[in-house]
Amino acid sequence: MSEPVDLVVVAHRLPFELVRDDDGALSYRRSPGGLVSALQSALRNRRALWIGSAGRSCDQGVADALDNPVVAACEFDEIVLDRGVWSPHYLGFCTSALWPLYHSAEVAPVYRGSDFAAYCQVNEMFAARAAARASEGGMVWVHDYQLQLVPSMLRRLRPDVRIGFFLHTPFPAEELFEQMPWCRQLLEGMLGADVIGFQTEGDVAHFLAATQRCLALRSEAGRVVVDEFASRRDVAVGCFPVGIDTELYAAAAAMPEVVERAAQIRGELGDPRTLIVAIDRLDYTKGIDLRIRAFAELLTDRTAHNRGVVMVQKAVLSRESAHEYRRVRHDIERLVSRTNDACGGADLLHVD
Structure with a gap:
């Protein structure tokens, strides 16, 4: 059993992904998207565990083919998903429902109950892995729309840990968000965190309005008041814009x-x-x-x-x-x- 870790990062993808070349050889490359760039500088000098997927499924039969590459001063714990679960979770609920909804429904979202069931199943897997690896009283930092249910699931498993959640996408206006059939479950999932972060003040305002509209919860000075078993719990909600390591890029350019x-x-x-x-x-x-x-x-x-x-x-x-x-x-x-x-x-x- 691996030693518990004080800081656990939970994201749908690891900072690298598995690729196969024309000859069938396996290798890793940096994952696309802004999440890796956003976290790289924050984790550079900290001992942490990053839990996520490297883009391969257990039906590929290569789960132990390669050692985890050293990308940063970080330990990695890979979750390998069955394609029958990964497809409705990622291509279904995340890509066809959440992504367009969170970007003003420029493309009409598609809602399927089977996709949401897979979404719940994947979130449970990530929450269970984080619960098993976090140290007593440790910190778990959950990221992005693919894992919005993890904070509440993790809180039930490990009430001792501190939980943060950061949404890297926009959060839609409450009138648009409540069109989601499972809007209450998504909000309740995020509210399992102690701190919820967004990119802009507008996203914060939309989220607070959604908690009031969909859950009838009140907010006070940037905190949502959650009543759990007749005891009050406050969830801090704030704007924490993601930047880049400007010194690193400037040095590289020179x-x-x-x-x-x-x-x-x-x-x-x-x-x-x-x-x-x-x-x-x-x-x-x-x-x-x-x-x-x-x-x-x-x-x-x-x-x-x-x-x-x-x-x-x-x-x-x-x-x-x-x-x-x-x-x-x-x-x-x-x-x-x-x-x-x-x-x-x-x-x-x-x-x-």
């Missing part, structure tokens, strides 16, 4: 090999006077299509065109098995082709 490679890239692009660079995960919420259309508008200004303007958009693939994301990829590829054709065939827009 490295001679980075400066040299940047010059090479600019040269490969025709040494434009103005180079616009963007990096996003391929997702309909990122506005990549709007950015490309805005760039196309810029190119209609012949003055800007003559100055030599090139745009490079790095789109990190994710959720390729979801229909909506395959459609987004197809639409962007077609938009890039049309934009470059409109410029007389010049490759002024590059999307990788």
